[in-house]
Amino acid sequence: MEKPIIPSNFALIGAAGYIAPRHMKAIRETGNILVAALDPYDGVGIIDSYFPMANFFIEPERFDRHLDKLRRIADSSGSNGHKKVDYVSICSPNYMHDSHIRLTLRNGATAICEKPIVLNPWNLDALHEIEKETGKKVYTILQTRLHPAIKVLREKILSSPAEKVFNIDLSYITSRGNWYYRSWKGNIEKSGGIATNIGIHFFDLLTWIFGEVKLNTVHLLRPDKAAGFLQLEKAQIRWFLSLDYEDIPDSIKATGKKTCRILTVDGEEIEFSDGFAELHTECYHQILEGNGFGMKDARPSVEIAHQIRISTPVGIKGDYHPFLNKVRH
DSSP, rough: OOOOOOOOOOEEEOOSSHHHHHHHHHHHHTOOEEEEEOOOOOGGGGGGTTOOTTEEESSHHHHHHHHHHHHHHHHHHOTSSSSSSSSSOOOGGGHHHHHHHHHHHHHHOOEEOOSOOOSSHHHHHHHHHHHHHHHOOOEEEOOOGGGGHHHHHHHHTTTTTTOOEEEEEEEEEEHHHHHHSSSSSGOOHHHHHHHHHHHHHHHHHHHHOOOEEEEEEEEEEEEEEEEEEEEEEEEEEEEEEEEOOGOOOOOHHHOOEEEEEEEETEEEEEEOOOOOOOOHHHHHHHHHTOOEEHHHHHHHHHHHHHHHHOOOOSSSOOOOOOGGSSSOO
């Protein structure tokens, strides 16, 4: 007779934000249970759609105590950790990820952290030591790697001649209102700035596909837009990121869209605007099977974004993105 599958217990840090429902959905769709959630903002009725019986906390100290209590009860009862929290999903603001991962590992749980996993490369070094001390793993959500179109592109690149170098243009414009700059996202010390906040996904997939960074040049760096040039092992990449609606091409504005996501490889456009809805759940499946993306996977994009953040822009010269010609200087 087969033993019944025992669901894992999850906790969630950051329940009120945009991305949290994707994690709640993934926890439910993988057959697991959310037992506790933390957010300083208490307008989190979305939890009722997924796990209405989850305990909710607005103070991190009480949340930490609750996790510790569950762990100690499980240890003393010899229940093999069934009642303790096994995983903590972290959806808090970027600058809090490092401390929330530490809280998770100290409580004997595995961390599942939204990107960027941390803001600075040296944070990864310290977390790696805590991983070794606790025996618990830190995973991150790099769902763009799981997109079917991106996987096809990667296979194509890997099968190309070793000496082949591709010419890439990356354009990502996602318009944001005034609220953005008053929130933590508009504070470079808390979000890491535009390269980290909206660029981290693309820097990850580009290094995953085209290899290590050889050169990282920044042409423009502002709170609302940035642009530069990346030389990777198998690609020369001109990139442009913006939060300004005026940077969206007129042809896309005419459709009513407020987001522009374009990736061209040797002049051929790769379409991957859709198909992201279920990718968080797929990430969770892989993590639960022990095959998720860890800190080593996340490091290249963290290093790129950090280098951009501390760079002095060289201005519009060299091999720069054509969208820069329309930017007011």
